Amino acid sequence: MLKQYIINLNRIEEEGKLNSVIILKKEIEDIIQIFYRKTKNNPILIGENGIGKKSIVYGLVKRIIDRKVPKELINKKILYIKLNDILKEIEYSKKLLHKINRILSKIRGNTNVIIFIENLHEIFYKKISKNLKIIKKLKSKIDKRHVYCIGTTSKSKYISYILPDSILDRRFQKIYIKEPTEKQTVSILENMKYKYELFYNVQITSSAILAAYNFSNRFIKDKVLPGKAIDLIDRASAMVKVKIDSNPKFLRKVINKIEKLEMKKAFLDHTNNKTNENKVKNIIKQIIQKKNELLDLRNKLKKEREIIQYVKTIKNKVIKLKNKLELAKRNKSFFKIYELQKKMIPLLNKRISYIQKKEIKWKKLLNNKVTKLEIAKIISKDEGIPINLILENEKEKLTFIEREIRKNIIGQNNAIVRVSNTIIRNQTFSSSSKNKIISFLFLGPKGIGKTKLCKILSRFLFNSEDTLVEINMSNYSNENSIYDFIGSKSKSLNNKRGILIKKLEIYPSCIILLKNIEQADKNIINFLMKILKNKKFVDLDDKTINHSNIIIVMESNIISYIIRERFKQSKYDEIREISLDSILHIFDVDFIKIIDDIVIFNQLSNNQIKYIVKNKLTKILNKTKELGYKVLPLSSVITKLSEIGFDKNFGLKNLDKVIQEKIMNLLSKKILSKEIKKDRILKVRTRKNKFFLTY
Structure with a gap:
């Protein structure tokens, strides 16, 4: 009964069933030194x-089993205690509580046992009275050094639960685990690849492994490596497996065609x-042809599935032989190793x-x-980003931005030039592509x-103008505006999410245009300073908001008069130096410094x-070509429209409104009344502020 709650990891590793990947060697060395x-x-x-x-x-x-640890740890056994499952079941089973107490008593003083407790913080917020005895006993044994223990938790849970507990805090030494590098992540995925291939009966390519790292790092911001990259490999493998086991589209088309002919x-x-x-008779011939085609396709599919299954059988044998190799290395059976x-x-x-090379030569029906x-495809589905944008090389694309x-x-x-250079510089020299935030302050007339x-x-950058989030900051100028802008944490304000957070949930990669930034409340400006300084979006509870590449553009026309006055001189x-001096009277120096x-x-x-005006008018008049009318504006018309x-x-x-009122209204009336013919070239002229057409 207790096997499902307390697991001997050494035994599982000896059987070759433990997913042990020794990549983060430094962290393992740190654990050994702490012991x-x-x-x-x-x-x-x-x-x-x-x-x-x-x-x-x-x-x-794995290192203990391979005897690649110091003498003190060679005979150690690591017992994985599933604390969360135990605490759930104790409420309903007095016998289980009694048995676990007996096991803890046996562990006491056994220096060869190390207990491993995942999510150690869970012992604090389980509100079941029966659990308190077992928790106290466990903490007591750790405190009196009757047992060695490895625990895991998150940073926030450690600060909230374990740090305030004096017993655990003085007995546990922290090891902060950093996200693995690209090389480490790829190495982890390569090591795990074989088991996923075996489980799903697929072939995982090197390009998929690199893409899992790159795409997860670029687009998934609410999870960490290597977990998010492994998840992509897992889901992509499942997607391919479903296609293998299902009837392909071309097969369904043939079946549908036969059914239509039969009807x-x-x-x-x-x-x-x-x-x-x-x-x-003709239909019967077609039915026979389609049925023969269907039979042929099914035979080919059957053969391909048999080959895929055969490869799986061989891979299973390879796994078993690798387990035997590990055992031979431990026993130093050199002939067997050879x-x-x-x-x-x-x-x-x-x-x-x-077999895999042979498959390339003949046309496969199954992929x-x-x-x-x-x-x-997985990223596109989750993040709502077009596939072509995901597959594009981000840095190469930026060379064409200007x-x-x-x-x-x-x-x-x-x-x-300034905008292009800033974006290229940030993308090129940024230490990672995670949570990029680039900020601008645009100053100039309307x-x-x-x-x-x-x-x-x-x-x-994001393949759609929909990713431009425009917010007029003149609507957020009072003290409570920050709750409408970001969201509230107060119960009295109903924990509502602000407009900015709502938009980021829809568009994790976007451009945020904050118009009339000088009119924003001070609290909002301070909050923006925090975001720009830390390069990540958080809410008022300091909870990180999932986002990818963000460009924040703060726009103001408050010093337009300076630009107009100095423009010709x-x-x-x-002009830029004078403008910068002027805005120091409007914005805080620290705020100005933090903007990119x-x-x-x-x-x-x-x-x-x-x-x-000429370009705009030409584009609009090109629409009349579709109706068969060719319209040419004279230079005097361009000059007049520029003035108005x-x-x-x-x-x-x-x-746009001026062109519609002065030109398009005139044209539409003439076309509807059939006063003008399609064969002739029409010229738009102006005289005394009036516009008219001539042939």
Whole structure:
């Protein structure tokens, strides 16, 4: 009965059933050193779920079995106590409580036993009175050094539960587990690959392993390595396995075609019309052809499935031989080691390689390979990111960012260069791609391209303008605005989530445009400072919000008058220096320093305004070509629209409306009334603030 609650890990490792992967050697060495200490000689592994705490303990077990530890630890047994399961069952079983007490009594003074308790913090928040006795007894044995113990927990749980407990805190030595590096993660996945291949009966490619690391690191931010990469391999393997066991699409199409032909034949037979005899004969021929095709496909599928199963059988043999090899190494049976390592295992591996190479030559109906594409499909489904964006090389793509922006933004070359360089620099020299946050402060008059630049960036970086989150900060200027913006933790405020958190849940990778940032409440500014400093999004409870690559753009036109006044007299760098001096009276110095770049947008010149108007008008008039009308605007029309469409305070914000009212309304009336013919070239002219058409 107790076998399900207390497990001898040494025995499982001897049987070759323990998933022990010795990659994090430093952490295992730290555990060994702690056991040799006089005080605080019980290690506690601290790290998030999925970081590999249990695997480190399994690695220690393997080293003990392989006798690759100091003499003091050679005969140690590690017992895994499933504390959570025990505490659940004790409430219903007095016998279980009695048996566990007896086991703890036997452990007492047995220096060859090390107990392993996963999630050690769970002993504190189980509110069952019967549990208190066993918990006190367990803590007492650890405190009096009657038993060695390895515990695991997370950082937050350690601070909340274990640190305040004086008994456990003085007996346990902390070991913080860091996320493995790329090399370590890939090595862990390579070691685990064979067991996943065997379980799912698939072939996991090297590209899938690299993709599992890269994509999980880029797009999954609420989990840690190697757990999130292993999860991707697991799910992608399951996806391929389902396809192998299911009828492929091409097979279902043939079956559906046969069913349709059978229905058509039945209908014609029912009519008993002699004229249908030839049609029926033709349908019968088609049915026979399709049934032969179906039989052929099923035979091929059967053969392929048999080959896949045969490879699985060979891999099973390889696993058994590897277990025998481990045993031979422990027993130092050198002849057996030679036989297994040099002859038997390589022979089976060659057979597997031969079959897999042979498969490439002939056209397969079933795909049993887990590739980069399968990993990308899982990410796409979970994160809502297009597959083509996931598969693109992120850093290579950025080399074209400046060119892409220049195509659509006129007269802001200096601003474009600063924005492009900042994004490329952050992506290139950032220590990791995890939780990237780039911040900008855009300063300049309205209607000169600040919002448009953000739209271009969202389309270029994240494949959709929907990933641009626009928030007008003039709506968040009072003291309680932070609760609407971020969310509240107070019960009186119903624990609601703010607009920013809601948007991040929908778009983990996005551009956040905070308009009129100077009008935001001080609490919000302080909160943004915290986010930009720590490079991660948190709520008011300091709980990390899942996000990927984020660009925060704070926009203000409060110093537009300076840019307008200095535009013709000063160079860009001079205007920028004056602007920076001016905003120090508006924003705190610490806030300015923490922003990645402050970008000044120039006032547009008359020629630039005309060029923008011409481009905009040409694009709109191209729609008339689809209706068969060719319309050409004269230069005087461009000049007039530039004068009407540009405003000192609002820039070119109203340009679309002006073109609609002055040009498109005129055209639509003429087309509907059939006053103009499709064969002729129409010219738009202007005179005395009025617009008209001529042929």
